[in-house]
Amino acid sequence: MDYKGHANYVNFNPSGTCVASAGADSTVKVWDIRMNKLLQHYQVHSAGVNSLSFHPSGNYLLSASNDGTVKVLDLLEGRLLYTLHGHQGPVLSVAFSRGGENFASGGTDAQVLVWRTNFDNKEIVKLQQKRLFPEVPPHLNDIYPRSSHFHTSTDHSIQVRLLLPQK
Template identity: 55%
Template sequence: MASVMDDPTLARHFRGHTDAVTCADFSPTGKQLATGSVDTSLIVWNLAPKAHAVRFRGHQEALTDLQFSPTGDLVATSSEDTTVRLWTPCIEGESEVFRAHAAAVRSVSFSCDGQCLVTASDDHEVKVWSLSCRRLLYSLQRHSDVVRCARFSPDGRLIASCGDDGAVMLWDASSGQCVSCFTDCGGSVLFVDFNSSGTCLAASGQDSSLRIWDLRTSKLTHLYQVHSAVVNCFSFHPSNNYLISGSSDSTVKIADLLEGQVMYTLHGHKGPVLTSVFSRSGEEFVSGGVDGQVGLTEQQGLHSKESKNLKSNSCSGFTDISSVPCRFGGRLVTYWVQTGRVGHLVLWEGTGTRPKRLKYTP
């Protein structure tokens, strides 16, 4: 049976961001969490007890996306200031700047070997960059409107992109040629990504649906219409058996792709959910949205076929909940990372009827 946790109580303030958090990612080891904000800063939080957080400044406008490199030695950030920056997450200091696009940059992603970056922009272009040469390799210019997202396939051979023109495009990463184009997406497409084996491609967007194509046959294999509003984000579990999605309907849903049904509906947000991503190990995920409530529920692990609605309780003292990592094992245990517009960050570990505090040095 699902159990609703008592209201969390504030353990400690962390002086962090001063505005809404827009993006987050775990390091490959799971020992660091990076967050980016409208306040133009990147903060890397070390998740070991008594470890320091490091703030990085350089962008002139809001951060829109970020990602750790495959080795974890770099963090790439994109911004509305038209640039992409590379940071060393353990060293506070200057970043390396790519004057990337002629308009806001909406996404940034590393290739599997960490040698290339792909960026997407409001200027209707996707660009691929060499990190070893620190130069632009080529631009992909077939989209006719804002490009919302671009991602490398796990083997680095393909690039997927999507945008406000309603198209999902698949590109050969070596030649820059478009090899497939899916246009039956029901409007603007906000997010696109591959599963961990690279055999499937998923997209979500304005029509509140999630679509999954089998790239071996180019056929649509799954159409999930489980949300009641725009689906802003999703992430495949590394096992490829599960998918988490976040929507403007204020919910996060975990779907069992083998059974073809929703396993959990998480009601932890009271506003649009803007980001959801599994860690590399699959033991955690981060979801983010602008709201004032947080819930903590302990539930049996991802093996039950029964759909569960996991309700939330109020958490006072916050105006924005930015990210919620959850750990999977024998049980579903939730870790809440709370970032308010007043710039405070608190990390909770929920393992019983009360959260356990994880200590930091701000």
């Protein structure tokens, strides 16, 4: 595994087949340890990355950075989902709860923030299943347009909410 600088933190995915590394060079890399191959490379932070945490499903990855943000990465899509701002100063650590319904972040501002996810939402799980097990592609004769038809795009999002203490 190669880095410019050094890796600040490493974490295995739940299945134990991949390892993610948090770089001082502001990168996040995901490696397949069976083939010693770089699978994904993210340059989403503007400063060094301090901590990582895989969601129990293995489909999401949190990263904490000196740039003061927490990033939520969608590993199935290979893209940044969210940038979360809640800390004043560098974020030093992140961790998903055992069930994945919450995660926490801690920073140099002496704050521990607890966030709620809805990654287990039935609609989201259905979308993930579709990506993991796509339907059999139709035969060319089945998709040749016999009449005009419209394609609509649907926007799917995942909400992440900061849990605030009850007063």
